[in-house]
Amino acid sequence: MKPSVLSSVCFFVLATHGFGFCQSSVQAQHTAQFRFDFSDIADDQFENHQSVPGFELNLDAIRLVQFNLDEDAVWMTERQKLHAKAMGMKYLDITDAPSNFGRLFEKQHFSYPPPNSSLVKPIFPLLSIEEMKTNLKYFSSFRTRYYNSESGRASSEWLLQKIRNYTAELATPEQKAIISVEPFHHGWKQASVIIRIAPKGSTSDPITVLGAHCDSINKKNPYLPAPGADDDGSGTVTILEAYRALLKSKYTPTTPLEFHFYSAEEGGGLGSQEIVAAYEAEGKEIKGMQQYDMTAWVASGSKEVVNIITTGVDTELTEFLTLLVGRYLDIPWVKEQQAKGTGSDHLLWTRAGYQACHAFEGLAVNANNENIHTRQDRIDASHEFSFSHMRQFAKLAVAFAVELSS
Template sequence: MRLVELEGQSPVWMSELEKIKLKAKGVNFLDITDAQDLGLQFKALRTSSFPSPNAADKVEPILKTLSTKGPEENLKKFSSFRTRYYRSDTGRESQQWLLSKISEVTADNASKSLRKLISVKEFPHSWGQNSIIVRINGTSTSDDGVVVIGAHQDSTNMWPFLPAPGADDDGSGSVTILEAYRGLIAADFRPVRAVEFHWYSAEEGGLLGSQAVAKAYEISSTNVLAMSQFDMTAWVKRGTREEVGIITDFVDPDLTTFNKELVDKYLNIPYVETKCGYACSDHASWRKAGYPSSFTIESSFENSNKNIHSVNDRIDISDEFSFSHMLEFSKLAVAFAVELAGWSE
């Protein structure tokens, strides 16, 4: 039995099958069984100020080095697992592959001295598929702030025992932020404040992985300045304008405004405001813990990929699946990191 929280309702106990049925109906929820006290340590949301973007001289050279080559190669492999469902054997195998790929990217792109600032670690979970946290330590001895960029690594079919390639949901976000990480370390990025890249397990199970991580950070009083979630970054619906969907509900409004400014300054496409509802991705875990969080998606919610949670969430299903569109989100992640974490000379 699991304790499940839905918007505006008291938590209720239900079985895993009942959770699956909720998912099949498109109902968003948090499985709070192991994180019932998330957010209780802080009675009010933390507030942070976000200055207008002003680091173009640092950001723009990195943007020119970003490519679709790595994301395409990585996503072909990442979506080839039968499923990345968090309770499955292949879910565990896909996580181990991702961990090894991140380590490979680090070894191939970070200078020897920069590698001393980087840690690549698993955040363990009882269900076997662990979350992954990569940290680039800040150089400041007085600023303990952390900037977090996240995506979820797991996938699911509407019925979890069926295949779930999860190319867009959220294989796209996973390789999008990996490309941003590669570009940053290849540029010898040395942040003033720490920057972390997170790949969460079990988002599809009710934000389980991100709740566990956020709870650990809350307990340790980690000073998370801002968190940005990348969930589905590949789909451009035929006949629509290519754009970045900026989620405006259940997010930090000031950080969301900052994200809009980043899109205007650094991306080649515009943004559109959109909503996705309660607990629709891992940013919700951080918001519940009291931290400023934001969420960007591939388009307005109504124009997003309708093949998710099925065998058809593949990279070859349609020309609407676009790696060049994903590249715009890698640019956004780079800008988010540099603008908020600073660059130590």
């Protein structure tokens, strides 16, 4: 029997709290500083046994990893990070985070009046389940979207081109004048993608951000197939469809609006961490950020809901999210406090002092745990994979975008 997550790991703490750390003094002593106390994962499990081409992965690379927002980070190897992923553990990899991450300036705090825009509901009929099916079918056809693989690179290039095609085909001249679609390159193969909609004269205004991560991983071995349909192809396609509908509606925000597709979330929030650090270095203010990480699964026998996460988020923005669901969606919201272990990309915004929130596809007990991070995470894995549920989240994305940027 596999031991529980909490009891299966023991380590020695070698780093200071949070993102203020000194790397060089302990790096040479790394190898024995983190070990797992279980025997059902072989030492060579994460090797490229079939010599699959197109990967760059150094299993002995030394990383500084944080498993709990309230605890110290620990040094470990990339191989040990993959062990943790296989055990279902969540973490942030803060090896390359600036030592002053989140402390460059005091962030502005925003309040959120009850939603009341007349612009939101007329956009909903433009949201297409068939368009989402087509996009997710293709996006999950890449062998894997692992961030240090050629197929991971190709998947982000396809996403970038898809967004540029939508913009070229659907945007009005007025919209095109204020939209940019660009890759955000990292030190690994897969790029993040950022859509910026910045009305003239608004460059110093606070930004509304909708985010999803575009990578995937097979927890048994990163070289194995990982279609990532639910985690997180569903989130990617959800906010992509919201962007397409906004273009078709000819919506133009009055304050900056951005859509972020983050690389390397499965590596510990690496892509979003670099983007947040860059935004903070530029002194950018964020009006609100919402993460879309898994939006498709409705477990048999469960009630269809939007699960609004209360851990690692801003309280006021989270309350605003419940009001959006109540006003604009056809299904109810529930709130759930997750374990304190770190989770998705919104946490990097939270750690930097920005206001962020997160809504999930359902209660944790009903989550798609059997399929995610495996070759079975496909759109045809089960009738429980629901594009109509994804459409509810696309409506939420439209509402969040319009209410905060108009």
